[in-house]
Amino acid sequence: MSGTDVAVAQDDGRAARAFWSALVEPGDAVAGALVQACGAVASLGWVAHAVAAGRPDWSVLAGSTGHLDDALRRRVEVAVRRWAARWPSVDPARDLAVAARCGARLVVPGDDAWPAVLDDLGAVAPFALWVRGEDPRVRRSVALVGARACTTYGERVAVDLATDLARSGWVVVSGGAYGIDAAAHRGAVLVGGPTVVVLAGGVDRPYPAGNARLLEEVVRAGGTLVSEVPPGSTPTRGRFLQRNRLIAAMSRATVVVEAAWRSGAASTAHHAAGLLRPVGAVPGPVTSAASAGCHRLLRDGVAVCVTDASEVMELAGDVGRDAAPGHADAEVRALDGLEPAARQVHDGLSRRVARDTQQVAARAGTSAAEARAMLGLLELEGLAHRRGSGWVAGVGTEARSGEKKRRS
Amino acid sequence: MSGTDVAVAQDDGRAARAFWSALVEPGDAVAGALVQACGAVASLGWVAHAVAAGRPDWSVLAGSTGHLDDALRRRVEVAVRRWAARWPSVDPARDLAVAARCGARLVVPGDDAWPAVLDDLGAVAPFALWVRGEDPRVRRSVALVGARACTTYGERVAVDLATDLARSGWVVVSGGAYGIDAAAHRGAVLVGGPTVVVLAGGVDRPYPAGNARLLEEVVRAGGTLVSEVPPGSTPTRGRFLQRNRLIAAMSRATVVVEAAWRSGAASTAHHAAGLLRPVGAVPGPVTSAASAGCHRLLRDGVAVCVTDASEVMELAGDVGRDAAPGHADAEVRALDGLEPAARQVHDGLSRRVARDTQQVAARAGTSAAEARAMLGLLELEGLAHRRGSGWVAGVGTEARSGEKKRRS
Numbered sequence: 001m002s003g004t005d006v007a008v009a010q011d012d013g014r015a016a017r018a019f020w021s022a023l024v025e026p027g028d029a030v031a032g033a034l035v036q037a038c039g040a041v042a043s044l045g046w047v048a049h050a051v052a053a054g055r056p057d058w059s060v061l062a063g064s065t066g067h068l069d070d071a072l073r074r075r076v077e078v079a080v081r082r083w084a085a086r087w088p089s090v091d092p093a094r095d096l097a098v099a100a101r102c103g104a105r106l107v108v109p110g111d112d113a114w115p116a117v118l119d120d121l122g123a124v125a126p127f128a129l130w131v132r133g134e135d136p137r138v139r140r141s142v143a144l145v146g147a148r149a150c151t152t153y154g155e156r157v158a159v160d161l162a163t164d165l166a167r168s169g170w171v172v173v174s175g176g177a178y179g180i181d182a183a184a185h186r187g188a189v190l191v192g193g194p195t196v197v198v199l200a201g202g203v204d205r206p207y208p209a210g211n212a213r214l215l216e217e218v219v220r221a222g223g224t225l226v227s228e229v230p231p232g233s234t235p236t237r238g239r240f241l242q243r244n245r246l247i248a249a250m251s252r253a254t255v256v257v258e259a260a261w262r263s264g265a266a267s268t269a270h271h272a273a274g275l276l277r278p279v280g281a282v283p284g285p286v287t288s289a290a291s292a293g294c295h296r297l298l299r300d301g302v303a304v305c306v307t308d309a310s311e312v313m314e315l316a317g318d319v320g321r322d323a324a325p326g327h328a329d330a331e332v333r334a335l336d337g338l339e340p341a342a343r344q345v346h347d348g349l350s351r352r353v354a355r356d357t358q359q360v361a362a363r364a365g366t367s368a369a370e371a372r373a374m375l376g377l378l379e380l381e382g383l384a385h386r387r388g389s390g391w392v393a394g395v396g397t398e399a400r401s402g403e404k405k406r407r408s
Numbered sequence: 409m410s411g412t413d414v415a416v417a418q419d420d421g422r423a424a425r426a427f428w429s430a431l432v433e434p435g436d437a438v439a440g441a442l443v444q445a446c447g448a449v450a451s452l453g454w455v456a457h458a459v460a461a462g463r464p465d466w467s468v469l470a471g472s473t474g475h476l477d478d479a480l481r482r483r484v485e486v487a488v489r490r491w492a493a494r495w496p497s498v499d500p501a502r503d504l505a506v507a508a509r510c511g512a513r514l515v516v517p518g519d520d521a522w523p524a525v526l527d528d529l530g531a532v533a534p535f536a537l538w539v540r541g542e543d544p545r546v547r548r549s550v551a552l553v554g555a556r557a558c559t560t561y562g563e564r565v566a567v568d569l570a571t572d573l574a575r576s577g578w579v580v581v582s583g584g585a586y587g588i589d590a591a592a593h594r595g596a597v598l599v600g601g602p603t604v605v606v607l608a609g610g611v612d613r614p615y616p617a618g619n620a621r622l623l624e625e626v627v628r629a630g631g632t633l634v635s636e637v638p639p640g641s642t643p644t645r646g647r648f649l650q651r652n653r654l655i656a657a658m659s660r661a662t663v664v665v666e667a668a669w670r671s672g673a674a675s676t677a678h679h680a681a682g683l684l685r686p687v688g689a690v691p692g693p694v695t696s697a698a699s700a701g702c703h704r705l706l707r708d709g710v711a712v713c714v715t716d717a718s719e720v721m722e723l724a725g726d727v728g729r730d731a732a733p734g735h736a737d738a739e740v741r742a743l744d745g746l747e748p749a750a751r752q753v754h755d756g757l758s759r760r761v762a763r764d765t766q767q768v769a770a771r772a773g774t775s776a777a778e779a780r781a782m783l784g785l786l787e788l789e790g791l792a793h794r795r796g797s798g799w800v801a802g803v804g805t806e807a808r809s810g811e812k813k814r815r816s
Contacts, residue, residue, distance in 0.1 A: 025752065025773035081775030089770050153693055236755035238772075283691030283703060285561055286715035295691060298706060298713035305706035305713070307694035344433065347644035362497055363644075365433035367489035 016040040017108045018092035020127040022230045023047075023083055026242035030072070030079040032123035037068050040127065051084045095230035102204040104132040104231060120275050121249050126228035132203045133219040136196050136226055136250065141171040142316045143251035143272070145244075145265040146180025146258040151290045154258030157282055158183035159190070161257065164309030166193025170316070173198065173251045175243060176225075180257045180265070182211055185218055195223040196250060200243040201235030203227045226250075241267060248272035253316035255280040255306055259293025266293045273302050278315045280306035338381070341366065345374035346383055346393060354390030424448040425516045426500035428535040430638045431455075431491055434650035438480070438487040440531035445476050448535065459492045503638035510612040512540040512639060528683050529657050534636035540611045541627040544604050544634055544658065549579040550724045551659035551680070553652075553673040554588025554666040559698045562666030565690055566591035567598070569665065572717030574601025578724070581606065581659045583651060584633075588665045588673070590619055597622075597629045604658060607635040608651040609643030634658075649675060656680035661724035663688040663714055667701030674701045681710050686723045688714035746789070749774065753782035754791055754801060762798030 017040050024031040034043045038061055050056040056077045058068075068076070099105060107113045108128045113135035118125050129136065144162055146154060158180045162172045166188040174181040176197040188195035195218055199207060203225045206212035215225060228246060229239060244267045248254050254272035256279075259265040269279045281303035284291030297303035306312050310324040338346070348364030348371065349355065355363070361371035375391055378384035382394045425448050432439040442451045446469055458464040464485045466476075476484070507513060515521045516536045521543035526533050537544065552570055554562060566588045570580045574596040582589040584605040596603035603626055607615065611633045614620035623633060636654060637647060652672055656662050656679035664687070667673040677687045689711035692699030705711035714720050718732040746754070756772030756779065757763065763771070769779035783799055786792035790802045 023773075028773070078775075082769065082773060082778060085766065085769035085776050085779070086771075086773055153695070157694060236771075238752050238755045282694055283699070283706070283713070284694075285692055286565060286690055287561070291691070292715070295713050295715050298691070299715075299719070305691070305703050307700070307703045307707075311707070344646050347646045358493065361490070361493035363494075364646075365436070365490060365494055367486075368493050370490060371493075 013040055013110075014106060014108050014128075015092055016044045017128040018095060018106055018230065019044055019090060021130070021228060022090045022092060022095060022233075023086055024079075026126065026228050026239055027124045027245065028079070029123040030075045031083070032125060032127075033072055034068075034076055035127065036123060037072070047080060047083060047087075050080045051087050056080055092230070095232065098202075098204060098231040099130060102132065102231060104130050104203045104225075107131050107135070115250055117252075118246070118249050121245065124245065125249075126246065129226045129228060130203050130230060131224060131226050133224040134194060134222050136224045138171060138173070138196065138250050140169060140317070141173050141196065141251045142312055143173040143247045143254040143268065144180065144184035144257055145174055145247060145254065145268045146184075146256055147260055147263060147265060147290050147293070148177050148179040148181075149260070149290065150179035150183070150258045151284075151288060153284060153288070154180055154282075154290055155183045158257045159187035161255070161282075161309050161312060162187025162193075162195070163191050165312060166191045166195070168309065168313060170313065171196060173247055175200070175240075175247055175264075175268075176207070176211055176215060178208055178211065182214055184257070185214060185223070189214075189217050189221045189223070192221055194221070197223065197225045198243055198247045198250065199225060199227040199235070200229075200239040201227065202229060202231040202233040204231040205234070207235050240264060244268040245271040248275060248277060251277065251316070253278040253280060253312070255282065255312055255315070256294050256297060256303065257282045258284060258288075258290045259297075260289060261292040261296060263293045266297060269297055269302055279303040280312060280315045282306055338377070338383075341370060342374045342377050342383075345371050346378055349378075349384055349391055349393035351393045354387040354392050356390045360391060421448055421518075422514060422516050422536075423500055424452045425536040426503060426514055426638065427452055427498060429538070429636060430498045430500060430503060430641075431494055432487075434534065434636050434647055435532045435653065436487070437531040438483045439491070440533060440535075441480055442476075442484055443535065444531060445480070455488060455491060455495075458488045459495045464488055500638075503640065506610075506612060506639040507538060510540065510639060512538050512611045512633075515539050515543070523658055525660075526654070526657050529653065532653065533657075534654065537634045537636060538611050538638060539632060539634050541632040542602060542630050544632045546579060546581070546604065546658050548577060548725070549581050549604065549659045550720055551581040551655045551662040551676065552588065552592035552665055553582055553655060553662065553676045554592075554664055555668055555671060555673060555698050555701070556585050556587040556589075557668070557698065558587035558591070558666045559692075559696060561692060561696070562588055562690075562698055563591045566665045567595035569663070569690075569717050569720060570595025570601075570603070571599050573720060574599045574603070576717065576721060578721065579604060581655055583608070583648075583655055583672075583676075584615070584619055584623060586616055586619065590622055592665070593622060593626055593631070597625050597631070600629055602629070603631040605631065605633045606651055606655045606658065607633060607643070608637075608647040609635065610637060610639040610641040611635045612639040613642070615643050648672060652676040653679040656683060656685060659685065659724075661686040661688060661720070663690065663720055663723070664702050664705060664711065665690045666692060666696075666698045667705075668697060669700040669704060671701045674705060677705055677710055687711040688720055688723045690714055746785070746791075749778060750782045750785050750791075753779050754786055757786075757792055757799055757801035759801045762795040762800050764798045768799060 046061045049060045115136050115138045162184045172188040173196045174184045185195045206215045248268050248271035256265045256269050272279050281294040281297040313322045314324040345364045348360040357371050361368045384391050385394050454469045457468045523544050523546045570592045580596040581604045582592045593603045609615050614623045652675045656676050662680035664673045680687050689702040689705040721730045722732040753772045756768040765779050769776045793802045
């Protein structure tokens with residue numbers, strides 16, 4: 001970049017953050033700590049001086065250096081050498097122009113559009129976000145992540161979860177990859193719900209290329225593409241791994257739908273756990289390698305088992321407000337509401353052979369008085385009927401079973 | 409029963425326990441507490457007197473009554489009325505004769521064959537076991553339980569787990585029901601392993617009838633049928649529920665393979681948890697109602713997620729000795745063993761385009777010196793190759809990937 005650009009960046013926090021986002025690799029905690037301590041503008045000016053002079057000179061930072069302890073200064077002095085290697089190729093004016101051409105913009109801390117939840121990342125918070133589409137709405141958001149090589153089972157579950165979450169007003173966050181990520185975005189788009197795609201490369205570079213159309217649909221449906229690296233940046237292995245921390249940080253909870261024993265999705269889950277955000281894992285057949293990573297997260301106690309969108313919302317939501325309802329198709333048996341003694345007496349009945357109270361008591365192991373009392377109760381419930389001088393078992397009244405068919 | 413039988417039972421602990429096992433329903437904690445406090449013989453004599461006299465008389469127990477507090481006395485006085493209803497039909501001599509005819513025998517506490525682990529049940533421990541086949545060997549035992557209405561997935565998992573457990577010398581305990589129970593017993597029998605069937609009715613009454621042949625095979629293969637109720641007893645709902653506590657108590661851990669949202673298998677799991685024994689649940693597709701109970705146990709924190717026999721043995725076994733090995737088919741990538749800086753430099757390489765050290769450093773976000781050092785490391789690992797004056801990415805040496813193919 002030219003000297004003029006540096007001068008601009010030193011005066012302008014936005015430009016400085018654009019510069020930082022191009023200068024250092026995502027997750028560079030040394031740069032993050034320096035910017036936290038001295039501000040994006042002043043610290044960039046100091047780096048500019050160190051690069052130009054060929055040696056770091058702390059006196060340039062003047063008043064701000066009080067926040068820098070000796071350990072951090074030493075780490076910064078080492079880091080300046082790696083930043084210097086990339087310095088000549090950084091050009092925020094070019095990056096902003098490329099962004100403008102593809103309909104993207106820069107969002108920095110302090111902007112209304114800045115997701116404040118990212119600040120939980122501390123020194124590894126991104127310097128800025130490059131955004132295409134709507135502002136990243138992340139008040140009630142949940143990450144759905146998983147294997148590229150997913151099964152049809154995992155794909156179906158991801159689409160169903162995303163659809164139900166989007167219908168309930170939740171924003172689905174994922175990484176735009178093949179497999180579970182794509183299914184999650186697609187599920188949200190299907191019902192017109194906003195979804196956030198966190199990319200490892202520039203927002204002008206749909207990756208993978210096969211998902212380019214899906215990413216355009218995300219933007220058209222009111223969703224968002226975000227990246228912490230400038231347009232034009234290529235997605236690299238390191239950026240994929242660091243991208244996972246952004247997915248976790250932008251979401252109130254992270255749910256792994258399918259994942260192999262080792263996987264990027266598991267790394268996202270661990271980032272979420274590190275941020276003390278809830279983590280869920282969808283179980284699958286133990287015979288499926290695509291669920292091995294989910295089962296590992298469950299075994300290790302990193303994740304809670306989630307099986308449907310209501311459980312995901314309970315995980316991600318506010319206590320009480322978002323509690324999952326009882327299992328809708330839970331079986332309710334007519335005998336369940338009865339006291340133990342009544343169930344015991346019912347055991348002493350036959351459906352075919354009538355027995356007198358004494359016989360029922362002997363079979364049930366109760367006293368005759370207790371059997372008599374409980375038979376009266378059972379009769380009211382339609383669970384015992386008189387036949388001659390004895391009793392036979394019933395199956396419960398229709399009214400009763402209808403009335404209690406659903407737990408709530 | 410005749411007065412002579414009562415007299416015998418009062419002199420003979422075995423006969424007294426046979427009597428108690430017929431007189432009261434399984435899990436009658438009042439009877440259990442009375443027998444614990446006064447002994448099977450003395451307490452039976454006292455009940456005989458109370459039944460004959462039509463009223464309880466504590467003076468009959470003389471010396472032993474010191475262990476009975478007032479609350480228990482009151483509960484016993486109520487219980488005597490229910491025991492009296494069944495009293496005339498109890499006939500241990502007949503029960504022992506029926507047992508002898510079907511090759512069964514009585515096992516009581518103090519016998520070598522008595523599974524001492526049952527004593528953990530306290531007041532609800534069984535008075536005796538009626539046993540067919542080998543002595544119930546339960547030193548290293550694990551319960552595999554689950555739905556009658558299982559899926560082919562659950563059946564396959566149950567057979568595989570039981571087979572692998574039996575091969576490793578573990579005794580599989582289950583309830584002899586259709587579905588998961590039967591699959592578990594069958595898996596053990598398949599490899600000639602002993603398995604214990606805990607029945608809710610008499611050991612002379614194979615239940616369900618469709619499993620009669622399987623139960624005979626269990627006995628022939630060195631396994632065991634046990635019940636706490638005498639031969640001839642019918643299995644009732646209450647006895648099925650109480651039988652579950654015996655399955656849990658006879659096993660070092662209980663694993664639920666498949667279970668509906670509400671199920672007997674879940675009740676066995678809760679019994680095991682109540683005994684502070686480990687509980688495992690096998691996950692399955694969230695789209696399968698047959699796994700809903702397993703997922704509920706995982707969500708509620710009652711069960712640990714288990715996916716194969718080694719994880720079951722780790723759950724049930726001794727710490728260290730039975731630890732599950734690492735996942736056999738875990739994917740290992742050539743880059744995993746590298747330090748972060750080397751991985752970062754590798755990100756700066758292309759497979760097609762050669763780049764010089766300065767370019768690699770700029771792309772990777774490292775200093776030129778660091779890039780140079782890491783490129784040397786990467787070259788040794790086959791992950792970087794010189795081309796002209798620059799570098800291209802490699803995929804790692806064969807030797808390296810072969811050598812680290814398996815975690816251990």
